[in-house]
Amino acid sequence: MLITDDFLPVPVPESLTATYLVPLTGLPPTSPRRAVEALAGRIAEPVHGLARQMLDSPLLSVDTRSMSEFPRLPPDLLTAFGASPEQLARLGEATHLVVVQAEYRPGWPPAHEWAARAVAAAMADQVGGNVVDVFGLQFLTPEAALRSLPDERGRVRLVDWVLVPYSSDADGLWFTTKGLRRFGLMELQVQGVPDHLTRAWGAVMTGAARRLLRTFTDGIATEEVPAFVQLPVLATITGHDIAVAYGSPEQQVTTAPVLLRLELDPATDPDADSFLSLRPPAGHTGPPGRYFAAVCATLFGAGAGAGQPDIQYARPGDAMARAVATAREGLPAVRRRFLAGDLSDGTQLVVKYGLPTEDGPEFVWAGVRSWPSPDRIVGTSASDATTDPTIRIGAPVVVAAAEVVDWALLGDGGVIEGGWTQAVLDAGHRDGGAPDAGHRDGG
Structure with missing residues (x-):
């Protein structure tokens, strides 16, 4: 593998695992196959067929376990990621869990995620319950889980799969992604974002995730999974990346591209995650926040920090x-x-x-x-x-x-x-x- 200053070698995992839970009181009333068959017409046929095929293979398993056999899910983190009191109460009352797990190689499409989420949503739909996405620590209603699956053309909204949490630190806001690792790519992080850019920078992070995920999956579209993929050190992000990530590919976005420098920040703790950090390009003078504000102004207009960024598109005048x-x-x-x-x-x-x-x-x-x-x-x-x-x-x-x-x-x-x-x-x-x-x- 050629290593240059223009590219950053990023490791690729050998395989990926998706895990979804369906909390139940009592045993499931139907089999996974019957539950998936009942979804006919409610999800795109390519995904419906994939779920049926994976059920017949050793790549996907569905087990029913008592609650005592599964590690306790942290209610504080579930709450932080949107769990309602009713959902937490039902989880506390559950006696059993349907555990859906699927394994697959990194690449696109991520068959393990599509199939496991479809099967879990099918089981939850049968009992009027919810799905727990273990990776994202999120509750999903069956309807929300099914809506997040690919359409007939294989398109998804990345915002349904990748979260962008943030917190405050001494230098401003610290943004991360949570969801890229389910596809094999390390999570992103940015530090020093000005407080008034909270909503706008969340959209920038989502667009950056879309751009880098596409580059990453293009790099592993080979017969054998490579050990590393070279990502460009200078990532080019456009308004189109943001529009596609939010499920609006038809918008002809006209913003100029922006540049963000990519750096690998390996974890010092073996149990912690490594990150890909997004920073201003080399040679930028001044605090990073000034550059991040310029990025938002380029992508969303001068008033980007005032409210929800608006994707602008073509109309003559x-x-x-x-x-x-x-x-x-x-x-x-x-x-x-x-x-x-x-x-x-x-x-x-x-x-x-x-x-x-x-x-x-x-x-x-x-x-x-x-x-x-x-x-x-x-x-x-x-x-x-x-x-x-x-x-x-x-x-x-x-x-x-x-x-x-x-x-x-x-x-x-x-x-x-x-x-x-x-x-x-x-x-x-x-x-x-x-x-x-x-x-x-x-x-």
Whole structure:
């Protein structure tokens, strides 16, 4: 494995185990197979079929145990993760537990989690009870558990599987994720987040989890599970990552990408978890909180700390058309500066361009690597395209300058120059970052 300063080797576990519990008073009234068969039509067939197949294999087991045979679940932590007094009372009254466990190799799809949660939800549905997700220490109603499973296209909301708890420390807020390890990736952490960014930074963490999980699972999509996966030291997070993690992939998010540096923080206690820490890029001066505020401003607008961040998406308007015209007028000058090496150290030039679709252009960002001719830009995609599966973050792209609708210079504090379409959004014009098709070449 090649080790460079640009990538961080992250260990991959050999196998993963999912454990779900269904508390009961008495013995279960039906078999797991009958309970799963009763879900026909209520969950997507690929998951329904997977659950049936796993039940017939040694990879999934369903056992009924008396409460005394299972370690006591901590009520304080269950409460912290949303358990109601009624749920805790029913757990205290239970005499037995249905224990559903599944084991599978790391990778996507995570068959152990999909199948185990489906079987546990089926059993809970039969008795009108709840599911306990042991990994997340959460109670789930059968309905909530079933809603969290993949749809017909295999899509899930990552927020249904990964929590983002936080607490205060001397330097601000300490954010972590809880749920990535169920997929084989170490949990994330960030320290020193300003208090007023509580809700916005939770969304950033969820988007970062989505981006890194995708990179991680792409890296282990091989016949043999590798011992390590190389993750980029500089992680590129976009508003699209956040939209997808929250189950809104149709939103054409137009924010500039932001950069977060990835570091491995191994645990000193053998019983504690190691983390992947997200920090400002190297060379950032000032407290980390200042950079985190700039990240939120880039992704959500200048008022990100005031309330729930709002994902903004494309709609045509006069202000946006003017922003595109301004950006295109500045293209020749920024190309000259790029070729002459006149951009500040650590500055990244990115461009936004349109991909043609039946419903109008979809707009994505790319980092500029070279600009050999005025009409041709060679770069690396900084966004995932919804309509073109070949356009993924990190993939090489060639962009026609005629398709460019905006450009920006990114520094330690976010956008330091350009980004006119984003400025329209931040000013309160919900035009999105996309001009209409008639203005896609700047008019």
